[in-house]
Amino acid sequence: MSNHNPNEHQAHGSSMKTYTIGFVLSIILTILPLVVVLNNMMNKTATVIFILIMAILQFVVQLFFFMHIRDEEKPRYNSMALIFGLAILLTIVAGSIWIMNNNVIG
Secondary structure, eight states, X not given: OXXXXXXXXXXXXXXXXXXXHHHHHHHHHHHHHHHHHHTTXXXXXXXXXXXXXXXXXXXXXXXXXXXXXXXXXXSOHHHHHHHHHHXXXXXXHHHHHHHHHTOOOO
């Protein structure tokens, strides 16, 4: 006999409904930028900003619906690690952009 608990997913706040909502939101957040780009609905700058906003929303959907970031028990080590990783990522990206924009060849 298996020791698998059929309500195990329910204990962590996950259900088929939650996964379905996350999946549908992910599909929508993927299709919207595709439609905007293929139909040239915005100028270049607005399109890039729109794509970045959709990417950030996609990241949030993945965290909350699939990685269960909201279902953690205390202490919140995963949240702290995520915030630290995002801070490092932001530092690297911002530093790289700053270096590329201020690179003086002389």
